Amino acid sequence: MIRLQFVCEAALSSQAIAWFSAGHFSHVDCLLANGHLLGARDDTVGGQPPGVRIRPPNYAKWQRRVVMTVPTTRAQELAFYAFLDKQLGKPYDSAAIWAFAFNRDWREPDSWICSELQSAAGEHAGILPRLYLAANKITPVACALAFSAVGGVAAGNERGEAA
Numbered sequence: 001m002i003r004l005q006f007v008c009e010a011a012l013s014s015q016a017i018a019w020f021s022a023g024h025f026s027h028v029d030c031l032l033a034n035g036h037l038l039g040a041r042d043d044t045v046g047g048q049p050p051g052v053r054i055r056p057p058n059y060a061k062w063q064r065r066v067v068m069t070v071p072t073t074r075a076q077e078l079a080f081y082a083f084l085d086k087q088l089g090k091p092y093d094s095a096a097i098w099a100f101a102f103n104r105d106w107r108e109p110d111s112w113i114c115s116e117l118q119s120a121a122g123e124h125a126g127i128l129p130r131l132y133l134a135a136n137k138i139t140p141v142a143c144a145l146a147f148s149a150v151g152g153v154a155a156g157n158e159r160g161e162a163a
Contacts, residue, residue: 001072002080002127003031004118004152006144008064023141024064028114029055030084030121031067038084040112042092052087052112068144070152072127079125087117115143122147 006025008018017026029039035057042050046059072080093111109120115138122128128146131138148154 002070002077004068004070004143004147005029005031005037006066006068006140006154007060007062009060010063014063017140021139021141023139023144025066025140025144028118028140028143030081030118038088040087040090040092040114040117042094042113050092052084052090052092052117054088066144066154068147068152068154070122070127070147070150072125076125076127080121080127083121083124084117087112087121115140119143119146122150 006028008014008024008026014026018024027039027041029037032038032054037055037057037059038053039055040052041048041055044050046055048055048059087109090109091111093113093116095111112120119128119131119138119142123130128150131146144152144154
């Protein structure tokens with residue numbers, strides 16, 4: 001199984017991303033077994049620079065937090081984490097934010113935003129089928145929808161704490 005953390009911070013930029021993507025989330029990380037979070041961010045948080053990094057738990061204050069548990073085979077789980085490990089250190093995909101208005105293929109592996117990274121790992125591992133989404137529209141909300149469609153079960157509350 002894998003676990004994904006979908007969040008929204010109180011910051012105006014986070015709220016804007018959630019609003020623009022028509023949902024409650026502005027960011028997604030993979031929740032590792034030790035509680036650390038692996039994901040892509042455009043800012044320095046938790047002592048880690050921008051890009052694909054492993055950050056400490058609760059590196060930010062979440063206004064909303066939902067943890068989704070996704071059932072997998074052991075082979076899928078290993079492939080998911082192996083894909084993420086290979087992405088460590090890659091830059092944040094600043095162009096992807098503009099790509100919501102323009103056309104950039106989110107599967108290009110040179111850089112990532114949070115939801116591109118987790119969705120690509122899901123496809124690579126065979127957890128998600130090849131997603132039929134516009135090449136420039138993989139938002140945290142779309143990522144949550146895709147993983148919930150394959151049996152992901154979400155638990156959380158509106159105060160930013162895991163259930």
